[in-house]
Amino acid sequence: MDLQYFFELTLSGLTRGSIYALIAIGYTMVYGIIELINFAHGEVYMIGAFTGLIVAGILGTMGFPLPAILVLAALVAMLYCAGYGYTIEKIAYKPLRQAGRLSPLISAIGMSLFLQNYVILVQTSDFVPFPSLIPEFAFLEPIAHIFGSSDFLIVVVSAVLMAGLTVFIKYTKIGKAMRATAQNRKMALLLGVDADRIISVTFIIGSALAAVGGVLIASHVGMVNFAIGFIAGIKAFTAAVLGGIGSLPGAMLGGLFLGLAESFGAGYISSDYEDVFAFSLLVIFLIFRPSGIMGKAKVEKV
């Protein structure tokens, strides 16, 4: 076994896994709180990428330096997408809060289709180049051929954001309220937690993270298109389920697990079956450990 090749594949799996993890958090947080799979989440990621593109275009003509453009584009995309997340919840899910589980799911799929078509109409259905916003780090130069600046930034930013989010949920008041709502919404309500507000906050945080992912990944890949959210969304959803949907560390682990599995599968077996590896893994997990890596088996109380 070639050790360097193994190392290269590990790093490429790490980058990919971080991407999945960043998007998976949005799925898992929303599921944790209202037990809804927000299929429009991938589209929020896509809108984040488009927002980043527009902002970068404007700032670029104004002559801002590259790192400033990246940071500002990401911040604006986060704000904008947070607004989208908030609005999507209010329009598509809140009115259905008391309905069965199927109705919000259908509403989510509708929202996803709506957002895709909206972007086709107001932007374009074509592929659009995304400027390379990530600067070349000098200290990565010796290993740039296996682990470039954009890979590095994606992994680091994902790790920092996840650590921050974990601290936020563990120690802040809103974080505590979120956990309480996730455990038992009725009880939380009785104890004075404003559940509607918590749900909105969840959507805002998840969407903002997806926007960061959108900007970073679009800059890494160099192009955006209205359909990028679909595949990324499906893969991130798979990651969330692998990790145990509803669990934050689970989403991170699931993302990394999926990224590494795809990378090794493509590297050692064949990239023809990349998606086959990803989804076979999902099937195997659903059969043998449906609650995922970190998920706890749910005990139904009678």
Added chain:
Amino acid sequence: MKGKISSFAIAVCLALAGAASADTIKIGVAGAHTGDLASYGLPTVNAAKIVAKQINDKGGIGGKQIELLVQDEQCKPEFATNVATKLVSDGAKVVIGHICSGATKAALPIYTEAKVMVISPSATNPDLTQSGQYPTFFRTIASDDAQAKLGVDFALGKLGAKKIAVLHDKGDYGKGYAEFAKKFIEASGKARVVLFEGITPGAVDYSAVVQKIRQAGADTVMFGGYHPEASKLVSQIKKKKMDIHFISDDGVKDDTFIKVAGKDAEGVYASGPKDVSDLPLNKEAIAAHKAMFGADPGAFFDSAYAAMLVAVNAVSKAGGLDFDAMAKVMRTDLVDTPVGKIKFDARGDAEGVGFSMYQVQNGKYVEIK
């Protein structure tokens, strides 16, 4: 007595029929003229009409007028055999068509049997010429494997490639290109296919595949597919600081590729249709179409016009409708057509038709002569 009359009648009829066929040169035009695929077939009918009118106005071929026998088969193989039988029994010795590869394949055994010369403007299935089963078949369009052949010849000849990684997007078009490329590389014996893989369109990144290309030690990548995947691949190859040649197909020879891949596109090779719009005869043919039908011509008009011109040339140079004489003219005589000056190889493919190699230089595709 009765028997005598009827045999006399038959003799008269035969004589009349013979006289009729001696008066005109019958050229069949077969393809889809109704149905879903009519837009592929009708421009060929128009091309045939234009050329026939021009020749007839000048007094025909050797004093004989051209008579077109237009037959519709909707690109359906079962209709194509009926049409072929009808054209053969109606006395056509030359057929322009058919349009779709499937219908052409179904009709060809009938023409082969009857030694009727068939010239298709649009049937691109490689087997039609390469199988050697249909010696009377010619075509004025490049076959489906022409791009892969061009790409491989270019990689081996001009670039001196020794280790080639062949990738595709798993779609019909891309995979077909990749499979032909692999076949040609292996047949040449000059280079090895070190990697043959499909990639997943729309995946978030291709770095694992790119690492695999490096691991395989490839000096050239041949990719069958379209520009979105190609631009992701080339930019990741550049990001990984790899210096290798990238050759692709018509699906990548698109300005969107250059727009999206930006400076990473520089140096990429892609094959694409030869630019024939500047040829004087091409302009003339389009002008003739506008004058006669009042609109711009449709799909395969150029190659149909070319097919009609080579057919007329073959008949007039051969001095008749004998297949062997006509075929000899087709294979040796260089004819000026709207798709360039062409003649045919032993298998019936037009030489000098089809694709050129282009390279991205300073943000533009430049034809490599």
